[in-house]
Amino acid sequence: MPRLTAMMPVRNEAGRYLEEVLENLLGYVDDIVILDDASTDATPDICRSFPRVILHRNPEPLFSLDESVLRETLWRLTVATEPSWILSVDADEMLEERMRQEAPALIGQDEYDCVEFRLFDFWGGRTHYRVDGGWNPWARRVRMLFRYRPGQVYTWPRQRLHCGRIPLEAREPLPVYQSDLRVMHLGWVRPEDARRKYEQYRERWSGPHLESVLDPPEKIRLEPWIPGKLLPY
Amino acid sequence: MAKGRVGVLTTYHVHEDGKRVIYGGAERYGIEFTRMLVEMEYDVTWWQIGSGWTQEVIPGVPLHSVPLREAAYQTCPSLNRAFFEQADRIDHAVYFSTLLAYPQAFERSIAISHGVYWDYPTWETIVPTERHRAEWRARWYAALNKPQKVVSCDTATIRFITATWPGLAEKLEYVPNFVNLEEFHPPDADAGRASVRVLLPRRLTAVRGINETLTAMERLLAAYPQLEFHLVGRGHSDHQERDMLRWAHEHPRAYYYWRPPHLMPHVYRNMDIVLIPSKAAEGTSLSCLEAMAVGRAVVAGCTGGLTDLILDGYNGLLLRPVTVRTLVEAIEALVTGPDLRRELGERAEATARAFGLDQWKERWRRVIERVFR
Incomplete structure (x- = not known):
C-alpha cells in the first residue's frame, strides 16, 4: 500500500482547531510530520498526545523571518519518513469526512501524480463560507496532495512569505486529478483570528485580497455550507 | 527510434x-x-x-x-x-x-x-x-x-x-x-441489498438528459423508499457542480460526486440500473459500454450510436423520446422487476464482449x- 504522510507547520495553535485537524488526518494518513515553529503555548503537548505524530521543534520562529526556510525544513523532515504521497495541510484545514473512505483508492493508482481540491474559507462561523472576489472556492483549486518521487530534486522559491505549500516541482503540469472532496479552511472563522492574521501578513504583504479581509459585512458574500454525505458503499 | x-x-x-x-x-x-x-x-x-x-x-x-x-x-x-x-x-x-x-x-x-x-x-x-x-x-x-x-x-x-x-x-x-473488459466486469457475487441503486454516470449537460433525469428521480425517490440515486460526473461549470451538490443534499438517498476513471468499475459494480438518457449528440457511449460490461440494466436514449449497442427490451431499454414520463416508466419497470434487471444485464454483458x-x-x-x- 502506498504510504501517505501529512506535513504541517504549526505555531501557537492551542485553543483553536489542531485537535480536530489531527483527529481528522489520522482517519486516512499513515503519519503526520509536524514542525512546531517555537510555540509558546501547549501546541507541542497537543501534538504529542496523538499517535503517529512525528514532532520537530524550532528553537526560534522561522515563519516570521522566512517562510521558505520553514517549508524547506519541514520538507526535509517529511521526506525522511519515505512517503509515497504527501499531503500538505495547515493546522486549520480539514478534508471532509468522505476522505476516510476514499484516500486509499485516491492514491493507489498510477494514472495521476497530484490531486487538487476546492478550499472553502469559512467566515465568521462554521455554517457559511465566503464566495466574493478571490474567495470563490468553486473557481479555484488547491494542489495539496502529490506523489513523492525519491529520485527527484525538489526546490522552494526564495520568498519570505507565500512561498507555497508544495515544492515547485509538484506545481508543474503533472497528470492531475481534480477531486470533488472539499477542504474546510477554518482560519477565518473567528474575527479575532482574522484580525491577527491580517496584521501578521500586512507587515510583509499588501494587496486587494488581503485588504478584503477587513471588508464590511455588506461587501462580503457568503454561501451556506452544504454538508457532505457518506456514500453507502 | x-x-x-x-x-x-x-x-x-x-x-x-x-x-x-x-x-x-x-x-x-x-x-x-x-x-x-x-x-x-x-x-x-x-x-x-x-x-x-x-x-x-x-x-x-x-x-x-x-x-x-x-x-x-x-x-x-x-x-x-x-x-x-x-x-x-x-x-x-x-x-x-x-x-x-x-x-x-x-x-x-x-x-x-x-x-x-x-x-x-x-x-x-x-x-x-x-x-x-x-x-x-x-x-x-x-x-x-x-x-x-x-x-x-x-x-x-x-x-x-x-x-x-x-x-x-x-x-x-x-x-x-x-470498454476495457479486464477492468469492467460483473462483481463475483451481487450484494444482497434491499436498496435499488440508480446511477447517472455522465457529464451533467442538458443534451445528456440531466434535467429530465432530476425531475424523474425526484418523483421516484418519493415513491420508492428502497431507491438510491447516484449522480456521478462533472458539471459543465463550477457553479453547476455546486447546484448539484445542493440538489443532492435536499433529496434523501440522492448522492452527487465524481470519481477518477480507475475507480469507475467499482462504482458500476455497486449499482443496479444505469441511465444513459442522451437526447442527442451521442456516439457509442463509453459509459453505456462500461455499464453493459458490468452487467447492469441500462436505460438509454434512442439516439446516435446507442442503437448500435442496445436492442430495446433485449439487452437494455431505449427511450424515444427522452422525457420525464418515459424515464419514470422505464426506471419503475426495473425497480419493481428484479428479473428484468437481471436478464437485461446478462445480455448487456454478453453484448459488451464484442466491444x-x-x-x-x-x-x-x-x-x-x-x-x-
Whole structure:
C-alpha cells in the first residue's frame, strides 16, 4: 500500500482547531510530520498526545523571518519518513469526512501524480463560507496532495512569505486529478483570528485580497455550507 | 527510434484555461488513443485551443495550446492553420473531430467522428437559414474529403454521410468505441441489498438528459423508499457542480460526486440500473459500454450510436423520446422487476464482449497502418 504522510507547520495553535485537524488526518494518513515553529503555548503537548505524530521543534520562529526556510525544513523532515504521497495541510484545514473512505483508492493508482481540491474559507462561523472576489472556492483549486518521487530534486522559491505549500516541482503540469472532496479552511472563522492574521501578513504583504479581509459585512458574500454525505458503499 | 511523428488536433482536451480537467468520454478516448499510438511506437504531440500553455495528455506526450481567433459553422480555420504551421515537422495527422480538418489537412491524415452532433433543436441557432446550412454542409464535405480516412465510432454518422454524399463511402471506417473488459466486469457475487441503486454516470449537460433525469428521480425517490440515486460526473461549470451538490443534499438517498476513471468499475459494480438518457449528440457511449460490461440494466436514449449497442427490451431499454414520463416508466419497470434487471444485464454483458479494448485497438491499427505507411 502506498504510504501517505501529512506535513504541517504549526505555531501557537492551542485553543483553536489542531485537535480536530489531527483527529481528522489520522482517519486516512499513515503519519503526520509536524514542525512546531517555537510555540509558546501547549501546541507541542497537543501534538504529542496523538499517535503517529512525528514532532520537530524550532528553537526560534522561522515563519516570521522566512517562510521558505520553514517549508524547506519541514520538507526535509517529511521526506525522511519515505512517503509515497504527501499531503500538505495547515493546522486549520480539514478534508471532509468522505476522505476516510476514499484516500486509499485516491492514491493507489498510477494514472495521476497530484490531486487538487476546492478550499472553502469559512467566515465568521462554521455554517457559511465566503464566495466574493478571490474567495470563490468553486473557481479555484488547491494542489495539496502529490506523489513523492525519491529520485527527484525538489526546490522552494526564495520568498519570505507565500512561498507555497508544495515544492515547485509538484506545481508543474503533472497528470492531475481534480477531486470533488472539499477542504474546510477554518482560519477565518473567528474575527479575532482574522484580525491577527491580517496584521501578521500586512507587515510583509499588501494587496486587494488581503485588504478584503477587513471588508464590511455588506461587501462580503457568503454561501451556506452544504454538508457532505457518506456514500453507502 | 520512433516510427513517425503524429500530431493530434482537438478543440478541448482540457478546458481552454488549461486548468479545469474534463473527465468525459472524448477525453478518455483521447488518452487511450494516445496510449495506442505510443504502443505502436509513434512520437505523439497534441494541440488544442488555449492561451499558449503546455500540458501533457499522458506522461511524455505534450499538449500545446494555440489561441482560437475565429470559429464559424463549427469549424475553426485559424486553429486548423495554426496546427498546420506549428506541426510542420509531423509525419501524420489526426483530426480529433471531422470539422477540424477544414480548410486544409495533412496528406497522411485521419479524421475521427464521435457521432452525430447536429441532432438537437438548438443546432438551428448555429445554422439558422438555408444559406447557413449550405455553408456548413460545404465546409463539412471539404473536411471529410481532405483526410485519407474518416473513422466513425457509430453507424448513424456513416449512414448519414453515405446517404448525403455516396462518393465518400470508401473513405469511411467503422471503429466502435471500447470498454476495457479486464477492468469492467460483473462483481463475483451481487450484494444482497434491499436498496435499488440508480446511477447517472455522465457529464451533467442538458443534451445528456440531466434535467429530465432530476425531475424523474425526484418523483421516484418519493415513491420508492428502497431507491438510491447516484449522480456521478462533472458539471459543465463550477457553479453547476455546486447546484448539484445542493440538489443532492435536499433529496434523501440522492448522492452527487465524481470519481477518477480507475475507480469507475467499482462504482458500476455497486449499482443496479444505469441511465444513459442522451437526447442527442451521442456516439457509442463509453459509459453505456462500461455499464453493459458490468452487467447492469441500462436505460438509454434512442439516439446516435446507442442503437448500435442496445436492442430495446433485449439487452437494455431505449427511450424515444427522452422525457420525464418515459424515464419514470422505464426506471419503475426495473425497480419493481428484479428479473428484468437481471436478464437485461446478462445480455448487456454478453453484448459488451464484442466491444473490448483489444478489438478497438486492432480495428484502429488496421486503419493506421494503411494511412500512416
